[in-house]
Amino acid sequence: MTAPARKETISSRVLADLRSAILRNELPPGAKINLDHLRERFDTSISPLREALARLTADGLVLFEDQRGFRVSPVSAAELDDILEMRAILEVAALCEAVRHGTMDWESNIIRALHRLGRTSPTNDADQWLTSHDAFHNALIAGTPRMMLRRTCAGLIDLSRRYRVLTGLVGDGGDGADVHEGIAMAAVRRDAEEAAQRLASHLAAERTLLTRSFARLSNDR
Amino acid sequence: MTAPARKETISSRVLADLRSAILRNELPPGAKINLDHLRERFDTSISPLREALARLTADGLVLFEDQRGFRVSPVSAAELDDILEMRAILEVAALCEAVRHGTMDWESNIIRALHRLGRTSPTNDADQWLTSHDAFHNALIAGTPRMMLRRTCAGLIDLSRRYRVLTGLVGDGGDGADVHEGIAMAAVRRDAEEAAQRLASHLAAERTLLTRSFARLSNDR
DNA sequence: CAATCCAGAATCATCGATTATGCGCGAAAG
DNA sequence: CTTTCGCGCATAATCGATGATTCTGGATTG
Numbered sequence: 001m002t003a004p005a006r007k008e009t010i011s012s013r014v015l016a017d018l019r020s021a022i023l024r025n026e027l028p029p030g031a032k033i034n035l036d037h038l039r040e041r042f043d044t045s046i047s048p049l050r051e052a053l054a055r056l057t058a059d060g061l062v063l064f065e066d067q068r069g070f071r072v073s074p075v076s077a078a079e080l081d082d083i084l085e086m087r088a089i090l091e092v093a094a095l096c097e098a099v100r101h102g103t104m105d106w107e108s109n110i111i112r113a114l115h116r117l118g119r120t121s122p123t124n125d126a127d128q129w130l131t132s133h134d135a136f137h138n139a140l141i142a143g144t145p146r147m148m149l150r151r152t153c154a155g156l157i158d159l160s161r162r163y164r165v166l167t168g169l170v171g172d173g174g175d176g177a178d179v180h181e182g183i184a185m186a187a188v189r190r191d192a193e194e195a196a197q198r199l200a201s202h203l204a205a206e207r208t209l210l211t212r213s214f215a216r217l218s219n220d221r
Numbered sequence: 222m223t224a225p226a227r228k229e230t231i232s233s234r235v236l237a238d239l240r241s242a243i244l245r246n247e248l249p250p251g252a253k254i255n256l257d258h259l260r261e262r263f264d265t266s267i268s269p270l271r272e273a274l275a276r277l278t279a280d281g282l283v284l285f286e287d288q289r290g291f292r293v294s295p296v297s298a299a300e301l302d303d304i305l306e307m308r309a310i311l312e313v314a315a316l317c318e319a320v321r322h323g324t325m326d327w328e329s330n331i332i333r334a335l336h337r338l339g340r341t342s343p344t345n346d347a348d349q350w351l352t353s354h355d356a357f358h359n360a361l362i363a364g365t366p367r368m369m370l371r372r373t374c375a376g377l378i379d380l381s382r383r384y385r386v387l388t389g390l391v392g393d394g395g396d397g398a399d400v401h402e403g404i405a406m407a408a409v410r411r412d413a414e415e416a417a418q419r420l421a422s423h424l425a426a427e428r429t430l431l432t433r434s435f436a437r438l439s440n441d442r
Numbered sequence: 443c444a445a446t447c448c449a450g451a452a453t454c455a456t457c458g459a460t461t462a463t464g465c466g467c468g469a470a471a472g
Numbered sequence: 473c474t475t476t477c478g479c480g481c482a483t484a485a486t487c488g489a490t491g492a493t494t495c496t497g498g499a500t501t502g
Binding site: 146 | 227228229230233268271272275276278279281285286287288289299300302303304306307310311314366367368369370373
């Protein structure tokens with residue numbers, strides 16, 4: 001066994017719940033986090049709550065300031081651009097590595113993620129679609145042996161999600177034929193060049209759309 | 222004023238001390254962290270200590286496992302390779318951005334960091350040399366407006382440090398003429414191509430040296 | 443009218459004690 | 473002789489209470 005099946009700490013449970021709440025923008029970007037309210041909501045005491053929040057700062061989802069507590073990381077056009085620039089660099093690099101080193105498990109997980117993504121309706125269940133979409137991107141890069149690269153990309157993909165929720169940009173922007181399928185096929189075919197190319201342009205398209213939508217959103221307020 | 226001069230929390234003080242202790246390998250890689258001992262050492266209670274450790278997981282310097290507490294992240298050839306690969310990608314990209322966007326402050330901080338590095342003896346005060354060296358690398362990329370890129374690179378530079386301490390690889394590996402000066406001059410001259418080229422080959426050299434030294438170290442034990 | 447100051451309230455940070463869990467070791471079983 | 477079990481100890485995790493700091497809003501002053 002690889003997992004000794006340890007009992008989860010309260011801190012870890014709260015961590016997972018909080019992350020999910022933030023990623024779904026239930027705790028909106030920039031919001032002040034009131035420890036007492038959350039303590040009550042999670043029916044626990046301050047210590048595990050603070051610990052969970054401290055751990056969330058690792059992902060960039062929460063900010064901490066001495067004597068002023070925690071708040072949900074705000075969103076900004078600058079951060080959005082940073083995120084997508086870094087994804088463009090790292091995710092493409094990771095995919096190339098994955099194509100070189102991926103096992104059959106990697107391949108099949110891509111196929112599975114692609115299928116699930118295809119079977120999810122962006123309009124019907126937005127939340128589920130986002131989850132499937134992010135899972136697909138993670139599946140693509142899962143083949144690289146570089147754990148650090150995987151984790152960093154995963155973090156960036158998480159950060160992207162809030163912007164999609166915020167702008168309501170769920171579903172590929174009517175890109176026409178399924179872009180994801182093209183990436184997946186090239187990857188499984190072990191065509192690194194082609195896969196990288198397609199992923200890069202998919203990310204570029206996402207970047208244009210998200211940036212534009214977010215700018216519009218900011219202006220409207 | 223930009224800084225309201227808030228009083229530092231105990232948690233933050235402990236965080237800084239712990240980070241420094243880990244980066245100097247005073248708390249060696251892989252070491253189990255005993256909460257009671259550290260609590261006594263820092264003359265505080267468990268809560269701020271746990272919080273500081275939780276925050277340190279953000280940098281990858283500390284690992285946490287449910288019901289088993291914290292330990293210093295272990296070192297490995299694989300992680301070393303990951304770190305240096307990501308530095309090669311991100312730091313070069315960041316430098317290019319910095320050359321494009323850097324202000325005069327950025328330039329002068331590079332010159333200053335270079336000077337300090339030159340005036341520090343690797344053999345005489347190894348710790349100080351490492352600090353100056355890392356500061357120089359951070360100064361190079363400080364010009365990019367992308368905060369996320371800066372932070373990520375800074376984290377990677379921190380992670381590298383432990384390997385240098387561990388292998389005793391302090392000082393440029395007798396690279397001959399001062400490599401750092403070459404990078405700095407190209408950067409200040411706003412020659413992105415040349416600066417990137419020089420930084421890339423500096424990092425490549427560091428990679429070869431560190432990888433070899435670390436492998437030797439691992440074999441000897 | 444604007445800026446400053448000062449309670450009092452709200453909130454954060456820390457502590458010491460308590461509970462829960464995992465680990466090591468020796469005894470018992472096979 | 474090896475494996476398994478269970479007890480007791482070391483340690484981690486959590487709690488509720490207390491001490492500090494910041495924030496708020498209204499009175500005061502220039």
